[in-house]
Amino acid sequence: MKKIYIIHENNEWTDHLTKRLDQLQLPYESWHLDQGIIDLTTQPPEGVFYNRMSASSHTRNHRFAPELTGGVLSWLELHGRKVFNGSKALSLELSKINQYTALTKNGIRTPKTIGAVGTDQIIQAAERLGTVPFITKHNRAGKGLGVQLFQSVDSLKAYILSEEFEESIDGITLIQEYIQSEDSFITRAEFVGGKFIYAVKVDTSNGFELCPADSCQIGDAFCPVGEEAIEKPKFEIIDSVDKSLIAKYELFLADQQIDVAGIEFIANANGEAFTYDVNTNTNYNADAEAKADIYGMMKLAQFLGQELNES
Template structure:
């Protein structure tokens, strides 16, 4: 019997382009939306290929415990020997930036200096140990949640004790070294089934919310407060850097099949890796200019995995 692909997620807007790409290939799939529900661990899961797209920012869409339920589902699938792409370990890193940084450093990939804090007083105390300026960010985030730039401890105190403080969903706030990019850009490297696809230069001059998904970009157009003639997302098809080999080795060791990894260079050219997105999205406008399509390549990779399962 022919099996199918199961796409596990909690965001229809982000997943729609992938399902359309699977339709184009005439590949059988099931849209497995996970928010609330149950999983009977005594039952046998279906056969097939299971691709996890659960996001760390699910709570911003009212899906507070979707990652926890997904972790149970993925563990159940892996326990029964199913083909799971971006499985439990990938999800664990997706929802925990502190563990991302530890894993990256273990592979010799440089990350910004980071202090993990729980509690407002601990956050303020930790800021006294950091060089200025510094940023805060949420440990379980996505979409730039909780990212704020501070030039002094006093400014941080005012924010933390004021009405605008964003409480992180897991209680963990990261205090991080601020890396100044001379041209106000970061680079996001996309990987399909562990192999480099392309790099995207992202203009950060208007802020830290850098989700490349088209659903996010539409909203961003209405948030622009300054004129900006640069492209927000620009694919660099000639990108070549030794970091790619390090990233591919890292992804293989960590059991991550699909990811977007972001880095920034400082004024001295030093490269710092600061985010791994295992629920990766692509920007259609940027892709159309170079005729490269991440979701189509992702769909092809899933179809190839399904063929292998069906020929066992």
């Protein structure tokens, strides 16, 4: 029997999808790829495959899950299986440099960014950038890992040479111009099947870690989601969003063969939008969705079900 196969490494992020698949009575199987075997002497099962491998898997002790997933996706694609968020999407998930080059190729503005490997090179990159303040971030990350704000190169030097410095899992640190939002918020546009479903306004006044998943409330001070009442919601689905930018995003996703994604951008005081993150392992905030009565995981489950029926 054909099934929907979910490729991942975090049950907490996948449970929301499987609940919707159960609700729709769709057959599925979970492939948790923190460990596994790729048997190239066999053919994959029939069905449709949805990859939601995360760049932050190493923070859950799943260091080689992305590499294993890359091999599995190559195997699936070799045999012509229908894969959503395949090898090309995984390449972008694991590298912000790859994201920025692909975005730029599609005419989408990104912040000025320099990548560096090595302590001296990171400092040189900040000097070469020539703008303050600036931020550092990990090239391979998730949930805002490694994001630090600096007001000077000297403060960066002190951080880089201290025990507090945290190196990216791939060794590449990014130095990036800091885009100041007038109202301290960013916007995340969500897409399923390559098409826009909604935009969510995210309050950034308390920090950079912007993971919208409900599970982020566990041990994550900058992801206060769930049922706790707060005066100002961190995540709020909004109606007003630049339609021309959304159109560019849809063309970008088609060009990069990405089916499901959350794309984050920030506008400066002049209203100029800068796109800085493409998350191909997108999650949704339950509180914001309930208030707006729109549900990303249901849209995704319906999309996968339709594709399964047509396969």
